[in-house]
Amino acid sequence: MDAVVAEKLTKEYNGKVAVRGIYFRVHYRECFGFLGPNGAGKTTTVNMIYCLSPVTSGKLTVLGMDVRKHPREIKSRLGVVPQENNLDPDLKVLQNLLVYANYFRIPPATARSRALELLEFFDLADRAGEKVDRLSGGMKRRLTIARALINNPELVILDEPTTGLDPQARHLVWQRLRRLKERGVTLLLTTHYLEEASQLCDRLVIMDRGEILEEGKPGELVARHIGQEVVEVGLEQMEEAATALVVERTGHLLREHLEVGDNLFLFPREKGQAVLQALQDLPLRFSHLLLRPATLEDVFLKLTGRGLQA
Template sequence: MIVVEAQSLQKNYNGFPAVAGIDFKIHRGECFGILGPNGAGKTTVVAMIYCFLPISGGKLTVLGKDVTLEPRSIKTKLGVVPQENNLDLELTVRENLLVYAGYYGICRSEAQKRAKELLHFFGLSTKADQEVEQISGGMKRRLTIARGLIHTPEILILDEPTTGLDPQSRRLIWEHLRKLKKRGLTLILTTHYLEEASQLGDELIIMDKGKILEEGKPLELIKKQVGAKVVEVEISPGQSHALLGTLENLISGYQIAGNTIYLFVAEDENAAVELINSSGYVQTYRVRPSNLEDVFLKLTGRGLDYAETEETGFIL
């Protein structure tokens, strides 16, 4: 069952197209990842889904309802975890949940019960009566997610849920999100962490400059775009083309960044490695499984951290 559907969805900021006509479908129960660098339009997309930003063109339906016509009834069924923590600093951990429950019109006793369950689930029970100011960044993040679940939504939207957290807190949040997914909750997640996208995402869209570059399941995307293995080769820049010449038949594509060439191996990495070894140009090399970053590099010619590669080539 489709819970979110975008058709030629557009968003302009003073004429600048932040989202330039995209189509996607999100199904019930899946974790839908929106991956891309800062400024790709990820936050804009989710802000239109949770009816904060009005759409500039196209059509967007959430749970069968049009975002421009029925925002209130859509928002009743969504949970939102924004990029920036916007917890109520003047209230305690528990009060944050109770006050938020009030916005949805949940009665006091039901809210108390839900708050207790959520605090327990997110490991915040011992902090329930502390001021929000006093808890750690990771806890604040967990509390923000708990707050988004207080009204038992059908879809939980998470905008960069682990940005700015230390690795341990990040993993803890992933753990909680996995559990929520198992319970059948639909998750929509924006991220610029490849690991996060591949750990949690069932379906991904990769966005850049307001457009969708590619979509699919993480592993399939990697297989389709770059193959299973990547060979990273250190080489002096003058010799890279000579090397590429000898490998022509064995690779599906390459990228040159400084003294490193990334070689996307088509089929058999052993044959490629053998050639690299015998070429005489190569100082060091490393074979590793390919990942989403390679996909992104291939699609855009630059990494998620904006580092431009100098040359990208594909052998079809």
């Protein structure tokens, strides 16, 4: 049995389709990701998973239960980290966890023991008696994740867990999420950060405009669609003749090419250095010429013709 199973899952708002008949499965003890730009349908999908928003049509089971029939039981076994921190600013750090534990009817002594353990796990033990508004953004995010774990959930849903954090805070959150997975917790996260998806996800789906475009392991998706390297080409005058010349002279070395705005993206069959050398021999002026490793954004670009930040 999988932790989450969606079959032909659809969500409509006032006649607008936000999620379009998608299929996916989340295995136990893995980190599963939804990667895509804002408005792709990621948050709408997870809202249905934790029973915040009703399913319009299709099938959705969480922890073996139908979300339509067993929302209370499902919620009691989940941990949810929303996009925005919604901590109580009038309460101290430890109190935020203890009050939240009441919603799950956790005995006070057990709640306190768990809360102190979680604060230690997230490097917040020395802040237990402080007001929330005195914490940094990264600390607030770690506290929000700690709160989601107070009921020992089997599945933790994290909606854009590191948006707005500086790189150091982001990496600290990633470290703790990896340790949670090592403990056997199933993680489901949405993100538009490429590095986050690559660092954390065992498998992911790429979403755009309410549809799932592709599914697989991050490295396998890059290898399947792009290869190892990408050559980015910027021409000072992106004229049709110049573009055609680039493609003509390098086409035999390429798996594929894309023209996006003022840039050409060339996907070499083997080594990108040969493509780079062929370009440098052309009688053209480049605004930039870059050979770099292929990434998940290149996969998204190939599938949609636009970047993840669009």
